[in-house]
Amino acid sequence: MYAEPAADVGPTEIVAQSDNALAEQAKAGDTRAFEALYRAHVDRVYAICLRMVADIGWAEELTQDAFVRAWRRLEGFRGESAFGTWLYRVAVNVVLAALRTERRRKARFVRAEVHDVGCSATPGEAMDLEKAIAALPPKARMVFVLHEIEGYRHDEIAHAMHIAPGTSKAHLFRARKLLQQMLEQ
Amino acid sequence: MKCPGDLLRIDEWSAADRADHVRHCQRCSAAIRLRAAARALPRSRPPDRDLWPDIAARLADESGAGVRERGTRRVWRVAAVFLVLALATAVWLMQRQPDVSWDVARTEGAPVVGETPLLDTGRLHKGEWIETDARSRAALIVPELGEVDVAPNTRVQLVESGLQEHRLTLEAGAIHARIWAPPRLFYVQTPSALAIDLGCEYTLSVDSTGSSWLHVQFGYVALEHEDRRAVVPAGSMCLTRPGKGPGTPFSEHSTAEFREALIRHDFSSEPDALDDVLVRATTTDVVTLWRLVQTVRPTDRSRVYRRLTALTAAPDGVSTAGVLRLEEAAVDAWDHQLGLVFEEWKY
Numbered sequence: 001m002y003a004e005p006a007a008d009v010g011p012t013e014i015v016a017q018s019d020n021a022l023a024e025q026a027k028a029g030d031t032r033a034f035e036a037l038y039r040a041h042v043d044r045v046y047a048i049c050l051r052m053v054a055d056i057g058w059a060e061e062l063t064q065d066a067f068v069r070a071w072r073r074l075e076g077f078r079g080e081s082a083f084g085t086w087l088y089r090v091a092v093n094v095v096l097a098a099l100r101t102e103r104r105r106k107a108r109f110v111r112a113e114v115h116d117v118g119c120s121a122t123p124g125e126a127m128d129l130e131k132a133i134a135a136l137p138p139k140a141r142m143v144f145v146l147h148e149i150e151g152y153r154h155d156e157i158a159h160a161m162h163i164a165p166g167t168s169k170a171h172l173f174r175a176r177k178l179l180q181q182m183l184e185q
Numbered sequence: 186m187k188c189p190g191d192l193l194r195i196d197e198w199s200a201a202d203r204a205d206h207v208r209h210c211q212r213c214s215a216a217i218r219l220r221a222a223a224r225a226l227p228r229s230r231p232p233d234r235d236l237w238p239d240i241a242a243r244l245a246d247e248s249g250a251g252v253r254e255r256g257t258r259r260v261w262r263v264a265a266v267f268l269v270l271a272l273a274t275a276v277w278l279m280q281r282q283p284d285v286s287w288d289v290a291r292t293e294g295a296p297v298v299g300e301t302p303l304l305d306t307g308r309l310h311k312g313e314w315i316e317t318d319a320r321s322r323a324a325l326i327v328p329e330l331g332e333v334d335v336a337p338n339t340r341v342q343l344v345e346s347g348l349q350e351h352r353l354t355l356e357a358g359a360i361h362a363r364i365w366a367p368p369r370l371f372y373v374q375t376p377s378a379l380a381i382d383l384g385c386e387y388t389l390s391v392d393s394t395g396s397s398w399l400h401v402q403f404g405y406v407a408l409e410h411e412d413r414r415a416v417v418p419a420g421s422m423c424l425t426r427p428g429k430g431p432g433t434p435f436s437e438h439s440t441a442e443f444r445e446a447l448i449r450h451d452f453s454s455e456p457d458a459l460d461d462v463l464v465r466a467t468t469t470d471v472v473t474l475w476r477l478v479q480t481v482r483p484t485d486r487s488r489v490y491r492r493l494t495a496l497t498a499a500p501d502g503v504s505t506a507g508v509l510r511l512e513e514a515a516v517d518a519w520d521h522q523l524g525l526v527f528e529e530w531k532y
Contacts, residue, residue, distance in 0.1 A: 031244055038237055043229035050230060060232055067240045072247075129222050137305060140290075148223040166326040167306055170290035173324045173332055174306075176216055177292055183219075 019083035027074045038067055041084055045091045051145045052095045054134040062098060066091035092146065096160055099138070132182040136175055143171035144179070210403075285311035285346050287325050294321025296335065314342045317358065327351050330371055331364035336390075344374070355397075359390035368405075378425035381407040383416070395427040400437065418525065421472070426452050433480065435473045443470055459485060463492040471497045472523050479511060 019040065025033035045066050050059035070077075070090045077086050133141060142161065146152040147168070154172075158165040207214045286308040295302045296317045298309055303323060309315055315323055317339045325333040325341075330351060335341055339358025345351065352372040353360070363386045364371045371382035376395035380387075385404025391397045399406060400422045408415045408423055410430025417423045417434040425431045432451030435444060446461035459481065466474055474493040481489055486509055499508075500518040507515035 031241060034244070035237060035241070038240065042236065043231045046232045046236075047228060047230040056233065060234070060236060063232060064236050064240050064243070067236075068243050071244055129226065133223075139305060144223070148220050149226060149228075164288060166288040166328055167290075169332070170288045170306055170324055170326045173326075174290045174292050176219060177324070179219060180215055 020079045023074060023077055023079070023083050026071070027077075034067075034071060037083065037087075041087055042067075044084065044088065048088060048091050048145070048150065049095055051130075051133060051149065052092075052142050053099075054141065062095050063091070065098070066094045069094050088150070092150070092152075092160060096142070099142075100162070128183060129179070132179050135182060136178055140171045140175035140178065143168050144175035147172050285343075286313075287328065287343060287346060289315060289326070290324045292322040292324050292334070294318065294337075296321045296323040309343050311343055311346060314340060316340045327362075327364065327366075327371060330366035331362065333363075334361040336360065355389060355391050357391050357393070359388060361388045362386065375425065377427040378408045378410040378430050381409065383407055385419070387417075397425045399423045399425070399431075415476075418472070424448055424451070433473055433476050436469045438469045439473070440465065440467065440469075443467070447473065459489070463489065466492060466496065468496050472525070475519055475523055475525075478508065479516070483509075 019037060022033040022037050026037060042063065046059060046063045049062040049066065050056065053059055053062065066087070070087050073090065077083065133144060136144060139161075143157055146157050146160070147154065152160075154165045154168040157163075157168045161168070207217060288306065289296075289298060289303060289309045290306045291303045294317065295304070296315055297303065298307055298315050299313045301307075303315075309325060315325070315335060317323060317335055317337050319337050322337060323335040325335060325343075327333060328346065328351070333341075333353070336359040339360065340356040341358075341360060342354040342356070343352075344354050350370055350372055352374065354374045356376070360373070362371070362373070362382065364382045364384065366382065366384065368383040369381055373380040373389055375389065375391050375397040377391075377397050380389055380397075380399060383405040385406050386402040387404075387406050388400045388402070389397060399408060399417055401417045401419050403419050405419070406417050408417060408425055408431035410425065413430035415423055415431040415434050420437050421434040422437055423431050423434040429452055433447055435447055439447075443462065443465040446458060446465050449455050450458035450462050459477075462477070463474075471493060474489060474496070477489050478486055478493060490505065490508055494505075499505075500522045503515045503518045508519070
């Protein structure tokens with residue numbers, strides 16, 4: 001699957017192409033096309049990973065994993081949805097799989113420093129909310145991020161997290177309550 | 186409009202209904218503000234360093250053939266695992282008893298489910314108790330029907346959960362229930378009465394004597410004990426006493442003096458208690474007076490009705506004689522005028 005990019009295609013031409021066209025080229029092994037997809041989407045993928053794990057170093061690793069996973073699974077992308085939509089779901093699945101299987105990460109999870117994850121470009125209230133989200137218990141944080149920020153439904157979250165839809169609702173209920181308490185303080 | 190307890194449902198309402206509801210529902214208003222703030226957060230954030238070189242290196246390590254080979258092997262491994270899991274699941278499903286349980290989530294402190302501290306989320310099984318101390322809280326999810334917030338110092342048991350009914354026992358402490366189910370599916374038994382959800386949001390607490398306080402925020406809740414019943418509408422409260430059941434519901438804005446007199450009337454045999462109720466009643470208490478018209482002894486009915494009509498005009502066409510005989514048309518006219526149109530109000 002891996003191959004050198006075509007020599008006659010310049011970076012400007014690559015950037016100008018649509019995601020789906022780039023994805024088709026990447027499927028053929030063109031890593032420059034895939035790099036263009038990376039450049040276009042890395043900020044969003046990284047934001048998802050960071051909000052879900054509240055740890056900068058781990059979020060970087062997971063972002064890399066998400067793109068590597070996407071590269072491996074490009075054959076499964078049929079262009080029926082936007083490439084970004086597909087890629088973000090791959091990223092969410094990578095994060096959830098990592099959380100399920102890498103129990104050794106748990107200690108690191110708990111130690112995550114809230115101030116590490118604030119977005120310097122986000123002023124006032126949004127900054128407080130980012131910190132509060134980062135301070136949520138892991139599962140409550142994941143459900144909140146997926147439901148309230150990424151727009152997933154409870155049945156989708158339940159499927160992805162291997163929990164019952166009711167449990168997803170319970171986590172969201174708890175997350176909202178905790179956030180409101182934290183923001184009122 | 187009754188709070189459905191679910192922002193997704195509120196989103197389906199018209200803008201006018203939604204705005205009207207949010208104006209009156211503090212909880213939904215706060216949740217909507219929080220959701221709006223969450224959705225306004227930046228969707229992107231660049232990593233502090235360029236991650237592409239590491240990704241490119243990992244891609245370079247993977248030859249196409251290798252990836253496909255690994256992919257094929259992985260498919261077979263996954264298929265084998267699925268086959269084993271499917272067989273194990275089938276055996277387990279054949280052997281197991283139906284699992285009646287609710288999702289439960291810790292919201293503060295360390296609630297105990299059964300004998301196990303709840304660290305994050307878990308299941309409350311039929312017959313199990315959940316207990317909170319002074320520093321802990323928990324949230325129960327009533328399957329498909331709503332949610333129950335378990336306050337500190339509370340002891341609650343899941344008694345039943347099925348298609349016909351969901352039932353809790355509240356032995357001590359307080360719960361806050363938000364139920365968006367059809368009426369008569371969610372029950373809470375306290376030491377002094379059975380609380381029956383008629384589609385509502387309410388707070389129910391039990392004190393050390395076994396008495397309970399009900400405060401209804403939306404909809405209606407029925408309280409029953411033997412032959413004594415009360416339907417408590419939104420904005421009202423009701424006291425129940427062990428062995429006696431529910432008293433007369435009263436407005437959350439009633440004066441302390443009126444409440445005290447009403448409680449004496451409901452639960453003691455003091456002959457002057459009803460007089461005090463009538464003297465202390467204000468326009469806030471007309472629903473309570475109308476309830477008393479229907480429940481006091483026939484010999485007291487006339488003076489209660491006089492006090493009621495001194496505070497608010499009778500509906501057009503309703504005769505005093507018809508009310509004193511509790512004729513259906515007269516009762517319906519008063520119910521309609523006072524907004525007591527829920528059909529289960531009239532037991």
